[in-house]
Amino acid sequence: MTTFRIKRYNPEKQPEPYFEEFKVDATEGITVLDCLNDIKWTQDGTLSYRMSCRSAICGSCAVKANGHAILACQRQAEHIADKDDTVTIEPLGNMKPIKDLVVDFKPFWDKIDKVKPYLHNDTPAPEKERTQSPEEFRLIDDASTCIMCGACYSDCNVLEVDDNFLGPAALAKAQRFVGDSRDKSTLERVKELSEPGGIWDCTHCGECVERCPKPAQPFYRIKEVMASALEEGVHNNNGARHALSFTKSVKHSGRLNENQIPVESVGFFNIKGLLELIPIGIRMLLKGKTPPILHRSIKEADDVKRIYRELGE
Amino acid sequence: MIKHDVVIVGSGLAGMRAALEVCKELDVAVLSKVYPTRSHSGAAQGGIAASLGNVESDSWEEHMFDTIKGGDYLNDQDAVEEYVKAAPRVIYELERMGCVFSRTADGKIAQRSFGGHSKPRACFSADRTGHAVLHALHEQILKESKSIKIYSEWSMHSLTIEDGQCKGIVVSNIRTGEVEVIQGKAVIFATGGYGRVFKITSNAFASTADGAIAAFDAGLPIEDAEFVQFHPSGLYRQGILFSEAARGEGGYLVNGNGERFMEKYAPSRMELAPRDIVARAEQSEIDAGRGGGGKGPGEGFINLDLRHLGEARIMERLPQIRQLGIDFIGVDCIKDPLPIQPTAHYSMGGIPTDMFGQVIVDSEGTHMPGFFAAGECACVSVHGGNRLGTNSLLEAVVFGERAGKAALEYARKTGFEKINESHQKTKVLKVMEEVYQSDGTESYNDIRNEMKEIMMANCGVFRDEDRLKECVDTLQKLQVRFKKGKVTDKGKLFNTEIYEILELSNMLKMAEIISTAALNRKESRGGHFRTDHDKRDDENFLKHSMLSKSEDNSIDIKYKPVVITKYQPKERTY
Numbered sequence: 001m002t003t004f005r006i007k008r009y010n011p012e013k014q015p016e017p018y019f020e021e022f023k024v025d026a027t028e029g030i031t032v033l034d035c036l037n038d039i040k041w042t043q044d045g046t047l048s049y050r051m052s053c054r055s056a057i058c059g060s061c062a063v064k065a066n067g068h069a070i071l072a073c074q075r076q077a078e079h080i081a082d083k084d085d086t087v088t089i090e091p092l093g094n095m096k097p098i099k100d101l102v103v104d105f106k107p108f109w110d111k112i113d114k115v116k117p118y119l120h121n122d123t124p125a126p127e128k129e130r131t132q133s134p135e136e137f138r139l140i141d142d143a144s145t146c147i148m149c150g151a152c153y154s155d156c157n158v159l160e161v162d163d164n165f166l167g168p169a170a171l172a173k174a175q176r177f178v179g180d181s182r183d184k185s186t187l188e189r190v191k192e193l194s195e196p197g198g199i200w201d202c203t204h205c206g207e208c209v210e211r212c213p214k215p216a217q218p219f220y221r222i223k224e225v226m227a228s229a230l231e232e233g234v235h236n237n238n239g240a241r242h243a244l245s246f247t248k249s250v251k252h253s254g255r256l257n258e259n260q261i262p263v264e265s266v267g268f269f270n271i272k273g274l275l276e277l278i279p280i281g282i283r284m285l286l287k288g289k290t291p292p293i294l295h296r297s298i299k300e301a302d303d304v305k306r307i308y309r310e311l312g313e
Numbered sequence: 314m315i316k317h318d319v320v321i322v323g324s325g326l327a328g329m330r331a332a333l334e335v336c337k338e339l340d341v342a343v344l345s346k347v348y349p350t351r352s353h354s355g356a357a358q359g360g361i362a363a364s365l366g367n368v369e370s371d372s373w374e375e376h377m378f379d380t381i382k383g384g385d386y387l388n389d390q391d392a393v394e395e396y397v398k399a400a401p402r403v404i405y406e407l408e409r410m411g412c413v414f415s416r417t418a419d420g421k422i423a424q425r426s427f428g429g430h431s432k433p434r435a436c437f438s439a440d441r442t443g444h445a446v447l448h449a450l451h452e453q454i455l456k457e458s459k460s461i462k463i464y465s466e467w468s469m470h471s472l473t474i475e476d477g478q479c480k481g482i483v484v485s486n487i488r489t490g491e492v493e494v495i496q497g498k499a500v501i502f503a504t505g506g507y508g509r510v511f512k513i514t515s516n517a518f519a520s521t522a523d524g525a526i527a528a529f530d531a532g533l534p535i536e537d538a539e540f541v542q543f544h545p546s547g548l549y550r551q552g553i554l555f556s557e558a559a560r561g562e563g564g565y566l567v568n569g570n571g572e573r574f575m576e577k578y579a580p581s582r583m584e585l586a587p588r589d590i591v592a593r594a595e596q597s598e599i600d601a602g603r604g605g606g607g608k609g610p611g612e613g614f615i616n617l618d619l620r621h622l623g624e625a626r627i628m629e630r631l632p633q634i635r636q637l638g639i640d641f642i643g644v645d646c647i648k649d650p651l652p653i654q655p656t657a658h659y660s661m662g663g664i665p666t667d668m669f670g671q672v673i674v675d676s677e678g679t680h681m682p683g684f685f686a687a688g689e690c691a692c693v694s695v696h697g698g699n700r701l702g703t704n705s706l707l708e709a710v711v712f713g714e715r716a717g718k719a720a721l722e723y724a725r726k727t728g729f730e731k732i733n734e735s736h737q738k739t740k741v742l743k744v745m746e747e748v749y750q751s752d753g754t755e756s757y758n759d760i761r762n763e764m765k766e767i768m769m770a771n772c773g774v775f776r777d778e779d780r781l782k783e784c785v786d787t788l789q790k791l792q793v794r795f796k797k798g799k800v801t802d803k804g805k806l807f808n809t810e811i812y813e814i815l816e817l818s819n820m821l822k823m824a825e826i827i828s829t830a831a832l833n834r835k836e837s838r839g840g841h842f843r844t845d846h847d848k849r850d851d852e853n854f855l856k857h858s859m860l861s862k863s864e865d866n867s868i869d870i871k872y873k874p875v876v877i878t879k880y881q882p883k884e885r886t887y
Contacts (some may be wrong), residue, residue: 003546010804010806011802011806012806013804027640029550029642029643031641040809041757041758041761041808042756043804043812044801045800045801046802046804047807047812048612048807048809049804049809050347051518052347052353052517052518052519053351053353053356053517053518054517054518054551054553055356055515055554055637055641056636056637056640057355057356057444057633058347058350058351058352058353058355058356058517059350059351059440060347060348060351074640075640076640076641076651093633098806098807099807100807101805103806107346109348113458116450117452117455118410118411118453118455118456119410119452121409125405125409127405128365128405129404129405129408129409129414129421129422130408130409131416131420131421132414132416133416133418133420134415134416134417134418134420136416136420137413137415137416140413141413142441142443144413144448145441145444145633146437147349147355147444148348148670150464151753176413177411180411182411188725189660193713204743216633220880234580270469280343286686311812
């Protein structure tokens with residue numbers, strides 16, 4: 001018998017959440033959702049969670065299992081259980097619980113809305129379809145597999161500290177249009193996505209790639225939007241300047257010039273931004289964490305330059 | 314009381330497409346018991362049919378003939394003609410909205426072969442076409458959010474018909490349990506199918522006949538309920554869908570002896586015969602002990618062998634179902650055959666409508682003013698006795714648009730009539746209160762399981778008089794036991810138990826309607842096969858069944874003629 005430790009919460013009855021244990025005979029092939037249903041239908045009808053298609057396409061049943069977001073219908077219980085044959089089930093993170101495993105998706109959908117998630121093309125349509133090559137289709141193929149389950153949003157490390165971040169799902173949805181050969185607003189889109197809360201606020205931790213149950217894998221999509229933004233010449237923001245300064249530094253010396261990058265990221269003429277760096281600099285100095293004042297190239301700097309040349313920059 | 318010009322129940326392809334039509338001029342509400350992108354349209358995989366001729370020359374006439382022959386001549390041919398003629402236009406519209414389609418080398422929408430279609434006619438987005446179309450429509454809904462109000466996680470309880478016209482619906486907010494009346498000048502049902510009444514089904518937990526039963530309870534008939542499609546490739550035991558596209562791309566069906574058995578059943582079309590024929594062939598093999606696993610309805614399996622297609626083609630055209638096989642049963646179809654079995658998939662029957670989505674109330678085609686239906690919950694009937702693969706997404710989009718147009722037209726000329734709000738609300742509150750207070754000895758879960766078992770065993774791929782009588786009898790007894798159920802969650806907040814019980818009540822009634830209709834159709838046609846009447850009988854049964862509630866609360870059976878225009882019924886061989 002597998003033990004399911006489920007985080008229960010019902011503010012109608014008591015304000016604090018608590019854990020409750022249930023035993024389920026999780027035979028081979030039984031999914032986590034099958035186990036939740038078994039509990040609800042034979043042990044405790046008050047357990048609330050969302051579900052619908054049970055074939056990993058509707059995105060209803062995402063929950064946290066042993067600390068990480070999963071789709072309950074997609075994963076077999078025996079693959080999830082830890083060595084004590086226990087599965088800890090909690091609601092998704094970064095969203096407010098409503099009851100038991102049901103969370104409030106409103107902020108998630110509001111952010112999807114913010115990226116203007118619809119094709120923009122005012123040019124007169126041809127009589128038949130707008131053509132798109134198989135290669136162009138492939139650029140949006142992965143993003144279009146997103147099922148809006150919220151698994152990435154739940155486990156996103158940036159959202160944990162910054163509500164303003166659009167989050168992985170919305171940014172992946174944005175790539176679906178930035179990368180679409182039929183969309184005519186690429187420049188406006190990447191400008192807006194380069195604002196605070198957008199692509200450059202992603203910390204590249206890759207958690208969303210680990211959690212995504214589909215090929216959508218938001219972080220890779222975010223990188224594609226970043227590349228589009230730089231290609232479109234949208235450089236006038238800290239994120240883009242940081243990326244460019246980073247690249248320049250490595251190309252020049254084979255390593256990061258940590259004195260120069262913050263200044264170039266903030267921008268030379270951004271007096272307020274530069275002044276804001278001073279307290280950080282002082283704290284670093286006091287802790288003995290300042291980088292060397294004189295920046296030296298690594299011995300193999302020429303090899304690095306050769307790599308840049310071969311990659312065609 | 315909440316008021317909207319037009320109220321749409323259901324947010325799948327039909328519901329959202331209808332909303333996009335209505336919002337051009339009027340204020341519209343879309344109600345969903347899930348969230349729109351969670352609708353079951355998204356689970357459709359293989360494609361959406363249209364005679365674009367992008368791969369081979371094609372015509373609407375061929376599409377029309379294939380659809381009628383596939384439906385075993387029970388289709389209303391005037392509606393089929395309009396429907397297949399509209400297909401190319403609606404596909405191009407979806408494409409302009411931004412729908413993501415797989416492409417041919419020259420950049421056109423790619424098309425592939427599908428069961429019963431004589432030409433490669435299925436436009437697709439890898440093996441997640443329903444998902445692609447659903448999200449494309451959802452994107453447009455977000456774009457039009459000023460005039461479309463979405464009620465997510467609201468449940469519809471009853472249809473309000475007063476003075477011979479439809480005036481709205483009674484609903485509740487799942488999050489709070491609060492009951493409300495929504496008044497509309499017009500109501501459109503796009504509530505999907507009811508495959509959940511069967512043990513093995515590809516349907517979502519949400520596919521529970523809520524719309525059909527609300528209409529039935531309001532005194533309206535249900536058409537052709539006996540015609541339920543069993544999809545030949547449900548994943549063994551789970552029943553979840555493995556796209557017919559796997560066979561469209563060239564997959565083989567192989568029995569336990571390693572034979573491609575379709576040679577015996579449909580020598581010219583083989584694995585790409587229509588679904589009713591393939592499902593029966595599989596069940597015959599399983600029943601004869603030539604499958605894997607057990608014998609009998611709901612047991613045993615057939616192998617779907619894709620290995621000869623090669624990794625590259627599987628990864629390009631069928632990536633999602635490959636992953637489903639790995640996740641759900643640990644089988645990688647690149648290396649091993651997939652165990653499959655017939656799974657309850659699609660309801661050809663439903664709320665009767667004319668070809669404009671207007672609900673009709675009798676065999677003469679009398680309208681119910683203000684009430685429209687589209688998609689799987691409706692029966693136009695374009696599919697007749699058996700639907701061809703990829704024709705359902707098309708149906709949802711074509712008739713969603715038409716129902717939207719018709720409702721807009723109607724609502725424009727109509728005002729908000731007087732509605733007896735308190736009476737309508739009290740009726741629903743009473744039903745809900747009964748469920749809240751139920752403190753009997755029966756387990757709703759047992760009742761649900763017994764319903765699903767008997768429907769699978771006695772009203773499945775093969776049926777006969779004795780089994781159907783037993784089925785109807787069992788379902789009536791289950792409805793009595795249902796009244797003595799026991800509820801555990803008495804709270805108002807996101808109480809999913811209460812909603813599951815209300816859904817079970819709908820399903821029990823729907824199951825009785827299906828099996829009663831099946832008992833009375835003493836012939837075999839399309840998805841309805843009687844081992845005791847194993848031939849089609851055009852003389853007596855070339856007609857649609859219309860089941861409605863009689864005065865004494867039993868089920869009344871009437872019939873409606875089939876519209877035949879271009880193609881006279883012929884013997885159906887493949």
